Amino acid sequence: IELKAMDDKASEKLSPEDLRRRAGDFAKATVEKQLHEFQRWGVMADWKNAYKTLDPEYEAAQLRVFLQMVQKGLIYRASKPVYWSPSSRTALAEAELEYVDDHISQSVYLSVDLIDSPTQIASSTPIKALIWTTTPWTLPANEAIAFGEDITYALVRGVPLKRGGIASDNFILAANLIDRVEEIFECKLAVQATFPGSYLSGASYSHFFDNRTCPIVTGPHVTDDDGTGLVHIAPAHGQEDFEIGRNLGLPVTKMVDEKGLFTSDAASGQLEGFDIHGEGSERVVRLLEESGNVVCERNYKHRYPYDWRTKKPVIQRATSQWFTNLNEIQAEALNALNSVKVIPEGGVSRMRSMLGTRTEWCISRQRNWGVPIPVFYDENDEPVLDPEAIERVIDKIQLYGSDCWWTMEVSGLVGEFSDKKLRKGTDTLDVWFDSGVSWASVVQERGLSFPSDMVLEGSDQHRGWFQSSLLTHVAANGGGAPYKSLVTHGFVLDEKNRKMSKSVGNVIYPSQLVDGSL
Numbered sequence: 001i002e003l004k005a006m007d008d009k010a011s012e013k014l015s016p017e018d019l020r021r022r023a024g025d026f027a028k029a030t031v032e033k034q035l036h037e038f039q040r041w042g043v044m045a046d047w048k049n050a051y052k053t054l055d056p057e058y059e060a061a062q063l064r065v066f067l068q069m070v071q072k073g074l075i076y077r078a079s080k081p082v083y084w085s086p087s088s089r090t091a092l093a094e095a096e097l098e099y100v101d102d103h104i105s106q107s108v109y110l111s112v113d114l115i116d117s118p119t120q121i122a123s124s125t126p127i128k129a130l131i132w133t134t135t136p137w138t139l140p141a142n143e144a145i146a147f148g149e150d151i152t153y154a155l156v157r158g159v160p161l162k163r164g165g166i167a168s169d170n171f172i173l174a175a176n177l178i179d180r181v182e183e184i185f186e187c188k189l190a191v192q193a194t195f196p197g198s199y200l201s202g203a204s205y206s207h208f209f210d211n212r213t214c215p216i217v218t219g220p221h222v223t224d225d226d227g228t229g230l231v232h233i234a235p236a237h238g239q240e241d242f243e244i245g246r247n248l249g250l251p252v253t254k255m256v257d258e259k260g261l262f263t264s265d266a267a268s269g270q271l272e273g274f275d276i277h278g279e280g281s282e283r284v285v286r287l288l289e290e291s292g293n294v295v296c297e298r299n300y301k302h303r304y305p306y307d308w309r310t311k312k313p314v315i316q317r318a319t320s321q322w323f324t325n326l327n328e329i330q331a332e333a334l335n336a337l338n339s340v341k342v343i344p345e346g347g348v349s350r351m352r353s354m355l356g357t358r359t360e361w362c363i364s365r366q367r368n369w370g371v372p373i374p375v376f377y378d379e380n381d382e383p384v385l386d387p388e389a390i391e392r393v394i395d396k397i398q399l400y401g402s403d404c405w406w407t408m409e410v411s412g413l414v415g416e417f418s419d420k421k422l423r424k425g426t427d428t429l430d431v432w433f434d435s436g437v438s439w440a441s442v443v444q445e446r447g448l449s450f451p452s453d454m455v456l457e458g459s460d461q462h463r464g465w466f467q468s469s470l471l472t473h474v475a476a477n478g479g480g481a482p483y484k485s486l487v488t489h490g491f492v493l494d495e496k497n498r499k500m501s502k503s504v505g506n507v508i509y510p511s512q513l514v515d516g517s518l
Helices: 009-013 016-040 056-071 136-141 175-185 239-248 279-290 330-339 346-357 387-400 410-414 431-436 438-444 465-477 510-514
Strands: 075-085 090-092 097-116 127-133 144-147 152-157 170-174 190-196 204-206 213-218 231-233 294-307 315-325 341-343 360-362 455-458 485-489
Touching: 016 510, 056 075, 056 387, 056 431, 056 438, 056 465, 075 239, 097 136, 097 175, 097 279, 127 136, 127 231, 136 279, 144 239, 152 175, 170 175, 175 190, 175 294, 213 239, 231 239, 279 294, 330 346, 330 465, 341 346, 346 465, 346 485, 387 410, 431 438, 431 465, 438 465, 455 465
Parallel strands: 127 170, 144 213, 341 485, 455 485
Antiparallel strands: 075 090, 075 315, 097 127, 097 204, 097 294, 144 231, 152 170, 152 190, 204 213, 315 360
């Protein structure tokens, strides 16, 4: 809704209060239009008492669920890589992604100078590591190179140089990938020796941007299925990289801002202001080409996550966000599904698969439109997540709606609460949290039969509403599902057998059939 409301350049300069006012007007007008259309199509419902997630009583009940989760220790703040949408300028959860199978990335093979070579390997010439990445824009944030302990590596000669000729150096790569690399490089590599990955332990290399010494480390996620079997590690831009870095005390080097632009820290300022998905990535490769590190570059087609709203690529970027600890409730959530009738039956395995792999839920968003996360921060930027303060905020929102978070001072929201100088947080809750608590904000608040007899939606809600409803209910109440049955309906397809979608623009509206305007 915020993106729809900000439909011109001038809206980017709106204050949070004005933007929320514009977004609220847009939301209410859209609801009225949809109500009219549903009634025109003959859909039967209690239209006079339809609920809206922007109603103050809904928001207050939503935050009571949040408070219950806080009291159970399920809410925490952490700085780590999360899915980030430069086009929306906010963090995203897995449920807000859609994957594009034919995304094209600029991939690059780099040679990296080893400083401390493995002592078990004899070589009369310098040894280089051969690494491969499909995200060259992350290379300025590189802090290590990872190898696989169970992988057999080879020392090879005959690597062609991008500028022409054959390198005189020996290169290290996974032995199983030699044939693949020969095909890509259009050359024949001469194997000098093979050795286990453990030989690389303790080795180091010269960083390709600033020549500092960086470690070569073990990476549990490294395979010899593709690339070179040597993976560049950027703790700010990948969860696995982050975990490796945390275990080894590597810095989390942040060089990309919320718009997806390089900061002045990237490559000593040579990349500042450039878009990582555009000219920025290209400039990274050109700089490394000038330094002689680039061996080969090529386009690479693969599956890649996109922002489901803007239909543009997302990245992983280390930022401070709020999370729900799903590890603590995963077993209860999976067990709760045992009592739910799922139609068609295949939907339950899909939900189980998704729930079984989720360890956390990033619930904070960097948007002005939405329900605020009622957290204050002290002068040291430390969060004050206090149940009493949250209860006072809930009382105010029950009276005035969530706008009061932006219009009232801290003292007006919580009174004389702390002797510290506090400021209000600016994050809002994930929209899936908004809709997911309808079991509390609507069904329980209105005294309706609970659990709900049936929840009906499309298959995309296995990762959305169906799941967030289950997770919030289990988190707040310790178990059980908020519904007795889930029914997944199909989708209307267009002439190309694609799902009709407003965002794609391939929709035929029922009103066009009813009024004959089609």
